[in-house]
Amino acid sequence: MKSNFLLQSLKDNGHTLTRPRRAICDLLLECGGHLSADQLVEKLQIEYPEIGRMTVYRTLDLLSSLGVLRAVYQGGGAAHYILLEGGHHHHLVCAICHRVIEIDQCLLQDATEQISRQYRFQILGHLLEILGVCEQCQAKTPLN
Amino acid sequence: MKSNFLLQSLKDNGHTLTRPRRAICDLLLECGGHLSADQLVEKLQIEYPEIGRMTVYRTLDLLSSLGVLRAVYQGGGAAHYILLEGGHHHHLVCAICHRVIEIDQCLLQDATEQISRQYRFQILGHLLEILGVCEQCQAKTPLN
DNA sequence: TCTTTTATTATTACCGGGTATCATTTTTAG
DNA sequence: CTAAAAATGATACCCGGTAATAATAAAAGA
Ligand SMILES: [Mn+2]
Ligand SMILES: [Mn+2]
Ligand SMILES: [Zn+2]
Ligand SMILES: [Zn+2]
Numbered sequence: 001m002k003s004n005f006l007l008q009s010l011k012d013n014g015h016t017l018t019r020p021r022r023a024i025c026d027l028l029l030e031c032g033g034h035l036s037a038d039q040l041v042e043k044l045q046i047e048y049p050e051i052g053r054m055t056v057y058r059t060l061d062l063l064s065s066l067g068v069l070r071a072v073y074q075g076g077g078a079a080h081y082i083l084l085e086g087g088h089h090h091h092l093v094c095a096i097c098h099r100v101i102e103i104d105q106c107l108l109q110d111a112t113e114q115i116s117r118q119y120r121f122q123i124l125g126h127l128l129e130i131l132g133v134c135e136q137c138q139a140k141t142p143l144n
Numbered sequence: 145m146k147s148n149f150l151l152q153s154l155k156d157n158g159h160t161l162t163r164p165r166r167a168i169c170d171l172l173l174e175c176g177g178h179l180s181a182d183q184l185v186e187k188l189q190i191e192y193p194e195i196g197r198m199t200v201y202r203t204l205d206l207l208s209s210l211g212v213l214r215a216v217y218q219g220g221g222a223a224h225y226i227l228l229e230g231g232h233h234h235h236l237v238c239a240i241c242h243r244v245i246e247i248d249q250c251l252l253q254d255a256t257e258q259i260s261r262q263y264r265f266q267i268l269g270h271l272l273e274i275l276g277v278c279e280q281c282q283a284k285t286p287l288n
Numbered sequence: 289t290c291t292t293t294t295a296t297t298a299t300t301a302c303c304g305g306g307t308a309t310c311a312t313t314t315t316t317a318g
Numbered sequence: 319c320t321a322a323a324a325a326t327g328a329t330a331c332c333c334g335g336t337a338a339t340a341a342t343a344a345a346a347g348a
Binding site: 160162180181182197198201221222223 | 333334335336343344345
């Protein structure tokens with residue numbers, strides 16, 4: 001069995017690992033994030049029909065307050081929750097088809113260290129969103 | 145008189161520079177962003193009582209679609225709109241006092257170029273949010 | 289200019305994502 | 319085992335954002 005850093009964070013901070021919380025954290029990790037709260041509720045209904053909407057929202061808020069999850073506004077509609085493993089997250093968003101491409105590597109070590117010194121800011125994590133045009137959409141709309 | 149890149153963007157894309165749009169773009173630039181739609185409405189009421197809420201939302205959406213503005217979710221409550229001059233924006237957010245510290249310089253040139261090649265992604269801009277603890281809050285909560 | 293068409297606006301009503309409340313259940317502490 | 323604390327689920331509610339429409343202003347055409 002593989003460990004779940006979301007559950008681990010709850011445990012480390014003295015929160016109870018209840019059945020609903022386990023189910024929510026497992027599902028989040030399984031899907032790799034980028035789900036809305038109600039999408040999570042819907043998927044949970046299949047195996048855990050007893051889990052209510054309120055509990056899902058509360059758990060997402062709790063995980064967010066621990067810095068391992070974050071709500072991002074995707075413009076219109078519900079917020080999406082992304083995983084902040086190691087405190088950071090990076091992805092590309094296509095301005096045309098709105099596809100999201102996850103980036104696992106972090107290229108910001110040097111930059112964040114410099115900012116930390118310059119602003120005397122204790123850095124816990126970061127979120128980098130790069131906006132542009134994906135490969136497929138470049139092909140469809142020739143670059144003049 | 146100083147130029148307003150928000151208004152310029154509207155002009156460049158063939159949109160009319162109406163009185164409401166001028167007022168909204170000027171106010172956004174004057175405040176440096178980080179306002180919610182309804183905060184804008186409230187501030188506008190003073191000098192332009194005729195401008196309605198719907199027009200503000202529409203103008204913000206229009207500017208967002210042009211890539212010069214972006215809504216960010218601050219966790220609970222209304223979205224805040226940030227300026228994307230040059231297509232990018234960077235700031236620090238304190239996890240304790242929720243203060244936002246703007247960063248004018250961009251330290252991501254190399255990183256974004258590498259990602260552009262690696263993912264064959266045409267980059268239009270980016271948003272970097274760094275989460276951590278600000279200088280003042282570090283002083284209040286000694287680091288053990 | 290005057291007319292026609294298009295773009296923008298203000299008002300209103302409405303939707304839905306998220307929350308406040310609270311009774312019930314589950315977990316922990318003693 | 320008992321009392322206190324934490325977590326859950328159902329319901330009703332709020333408010334940020336939108337859809338729809340009629341009025342107004344701006345642009346295009348004759
Ligand atoms: Mn992502
Ligand atoms: Mn900012
Ligand atoms: Zn695309
Ligand atoms: Zn602070």
